[in-house]
Amino acid sequence: MYFTEKVMSNLxxxxxxxxxxxxxxxxFDILMATGCKERIIFCSKDESKQEFLGCIHVFQDNFSSLNVDTGIVAIGDNWIRSQVVNFVRTTNPKFKFIKAIHPRSCISNSVALGDGVVVMAGAVINPDVRVGMHVIVNTASSVDHDCILEDFSSLAPGATLGGNVAIGEYSAISLGAKVIHGRTIGRHTVIGAGATVLHDIESEVVAYGSPCRSVKRRIKGEKYL
Ligand SMILES: CC(C)(COP(=O)(O)OP(=O)(O)OC[C@H]1O[C@@H](n2cnc3c(N)ncnc32)[C@H](O)[C@@H]1OP(=O)(O)O)[C@@H](O)C(=O)NCCC(=O)NCCS
Incomplete structure (x- = not known):
């Protein structure tokens, strides 16, 4: 897409x-709910798309021509999200990743939130939790005191973590899964929907059930959504 100088200065x-x-x-809804006044531009790999949700859409590979250096990567799959973050960082090292925090989430003042984090409506994050970069804390999920969510991990809607739980990089805790206090989930692991995690779960596995058990090995980046 070609932009005139006037359009460029507006963008x-x-x-x-x-x-x-x-x-x-x-x-997008979260940013609207926070009263975001800036114009939103969508970028994706779809070359044919001209607009999305009433906003301009630009082919991802052309994003540097926009001269915009603020935004967020909103892709649910943890591995793909990290690939796009790396692409953006490489293309524009000055790019600033914003957080999208729903006004009706409940986050303790002592929580540390990394760049690019998304916290959705109804999520609760209790004291002294550390949330790494580009983590998703989905709708009505609950993270109790002193948990650590490493970079690019995610909680699906309704997932619940007891206190002092550690979730490794790129790991996904699926819909409604529960992890009891003090347990550690490794890196690149997927905990299946509805699981009840009573023991530590190693890296690079798919695990589910109540009690939750590792079911198979998982190659990092393997599709799970
Ligand atoms: C864990 C998961 C990734 C496994 O996917 P998969 O490897 O494709 O597994 P399949 O669907 O092939 O199922 C294989 C078997 O495991 C069982 N199974 C799969 N997930 C299960 C789960 N979470 N709990 C209990 N059993 C499960 C299936 O019933 C099936 O059993 P069967 O062979 O007796 O019929 C998937 O079930 C899951 O939970 N995905 C996350 C969904 C989610 O939270 N999305 C979030 C959207 S925001």
Missing amino acids: KDSIIIFGTGGHAKVV
Whole structure:
């Protein structure tokens, strides 16, 4: 897409949302709910798309021509999200990743939130939790005191972590799964929907059930959504 100089100067103070899937729609809604006044531009790999949700859509590979250096990667799959973050960082090292925090989430003042984090409506994050970069804390999920969510991990809607739980990088805790206090989930692991985790779960596995057990090995980046 070609932009005139006038359009370019109007776009300067915009925010880019990378992604046009369901997760991107929710992130857009969160930004609207926070009263975001900036123009939103969507970027994705879809070359044919001209607009999305009434906003301009730009082919992802052309995003540097926009001269916009603020935004968020709104892609639900943890591995794909990290690939797009790396692409953005490499293309524009000055790019600033914003957080999307729903005003009706409940986050203790002592929580540390990394760049690019998304916290959805109804989520609760209790004291002294550390949330790494580009983590998703989904609708009505609950993270109790002193948990650590490493970079690019995610909690699906209704997932619950007891206190002092550690979730490794890129790991996903699926819909309604529960992890009791003090347990550690490794890296690149997927905990299946509805699981009850009573013991530590190693890296690079798919695990589910109540009690939750490792069912199979998982190659990092393997599709799970
Ligand atoms: C864990 C998961 C990734 C496994 O997917 P999969 O490897 O494709 O597994 P399949 O669907 O092939 O199922 C294989 C078997 O495991 C069982 N199974 C799969 N997930 C299960 C779960 N969470 N709990 C109990 N059993 C499960 C299936 O019933 C099936 O059993 P069967 O062979 O007797 O019929 C998937 O079930 C899951 O939970 N996905 C996350 C969904 C989610 O939270 N999305 C979030 C959207 S925001």
